[in-house]
Amino acid sequence: MFIGHFTEQPWQKEDWPAAWGSGVMEVSNSEYDPLRASGLYNRYLDEKVYAEEMGFDGIMVNEHHSAPFCMNSVANVTSSILARITQKAKILILGNILPIHDDPLWLAEQIAMIDVISKGRLIPGVVRGGGSESLTHNVPPHFNRERFEEAHDFLVKTWTTPGPFRWEGKHFHYRYVNPWAVPLQKPYPPIWVPGTSSRETVEWAARHRYPYIMLASQIDLTQQMYKIYYDTAREEGYEAGPQHLGFMFFFHVEETEKRAMEVGRTLTQGVRSPYDPGAQRPRPYIAGPPGIATRSARALRRKMTAADSSGRTRAGARATFEDQVATHGMVVGTPDSVIPKVRYIMEQLRPGTIIFRTGDGAMDHESQMRTLKLMGEEVMPKLREIADELGLPGPYDIDPRTNEPLAAMAS
């Protein structure tokens, strides 16, 4: 079992107008107060260091752009700092947004340096990004998938092929690829892929034997996506297992049930990710500019939407704090009450990786630190026992690339 920790690193300010929602391409950066930001960035870094101290296997970071709900607009910056100020935890980037880089060689260099400085602790995950990422960095949404795949292939070649070599692709062109820095991990750092509900992304991850981490905290939807992974793996000639699959969900734990519910509720308040249940979505043409989904994916989505309007309620629509607690999208309680709930998730999904999303929304630093402490002292040790009992190896127990045990690296 691999246990990760994640915080979206939201902008926090009491007088955030409700109309601004997640703030994605809605708010001028004249609202950005660098002094407040400095405090928040350092707070979130302190929390990550403490999470490592409490025994998390991995510290996850991500990035979004022109998006106050995620202050971390450059995942590689935070990862670089973590490479130096942490000692043991994996640094899990989920992920670098490959299509928005016009110069993926620079990205290859950054990742190689972070891997080397961290002494081989980097997991440089990759994502396609949302519409706002393409719009803000002005890269063509209609080539999003092509650029994602070509940039990935370029990164892997750059990390595994002695230079210099030449790259003449469709979207990227280099006459001299020979970066001095190459990664420490061989053949190249493990790539993980997060997703929400894109079939194409799950299939791509499975074809590459990259662990797929489901970010949408919905058990039924996750089961559907995992099935696609298992099916694709069989088509590729291997058997997928827990080491290939992960699940992220909201979490808060306190000494008493009453306090857990009171404070846990702040996860659904403040500047929230637009991808969270019940949060205000970006305008549709921002979330999904023309062409970012292929025409076939758009047709499929239209079919699914039509099916939904026949009366079936999607889990994502169940949005209140109480609803999310009831559907295991949020696990909130005391150490004694949360463990059976997490066990239920582990039994239902059989993931080898679980990522706890804590301290998000409007939650304050002290509450986040309390929850991390209780997790380290009381929750995680029991969950590791349960994972062993259920037979849920993580990607550092069984190598997802070969399905061979990785005993020497097990945590």
Added chain:
Amino acid sequence: MTTTPAFTEETLDIAGTSLQLRRGGSGEPLLILHGELGVPDWLQAHELLAKHYSVYVPSLPGFGTSSFPDWLMSVRDLSTWVSWFVRAHGLSTPLNVIGFSLGGWIAAELATANSHIFSKMVLVGAGGIKPREGEIWDYFLHSAKEAFQQSFHDHESAEYLKYYGKDWTPDEADQVETNREAAIRYLWRPYMHSITLPDLLPAIATPTLLVWGRQDGIVPISSCELYKEGIPGARAAVLEECGHMPEMEKPEEFTKTVLEFLGG
């Protein structure tokens, strides 16, 4: 007076595409190149022009029900495609052309490279040139509905109400999105203009009329001035109280202006 539109619509396997082609009328060919929002129908302006010409309205690759080959990546590719279509379909050249917005840019590109293909050229609210004043309105930071609102000065005009100022059926909405997908591939960056076209405009030898709505909310009228300065002998006709789509907003006035130029 009402007339019954007389046109045919067919799908042709031509010029590397499966092409949706509307045509009507008889006489010399007149090629219509639609704008970046596509063309929803056989329009009143097409009907008026078809009384004098054999009017051809292809849905450009990616628009309407035309296929969208991967190799078409730029407006210059599209202009080459138009030349291919004209030859492959056996249209006699030189022929008259009217290009709307994106279509105007395509026609201008083609005319810079080939002085023999067009007899006369009408560019209407044409994209392709970065305006001297103002900016080209960004379709992709707005919804499709907002795009049509922005394109019309008069939101009570008949064809605005008929096609855009209403709730779309799922199929209509899907077609709008399909057209936006095509537009985004051709127009993404630099947004809706070419860096090199301004310097190539003096190469145009085709007699050219520029038609602009005074209240064009998409391509500012200062682009019209730059086209006029760049294309030798170009004339400009500005329609008052009119937006980016004069052919739909003021079809009779627009058609009259164009016919005077083509026939003169």
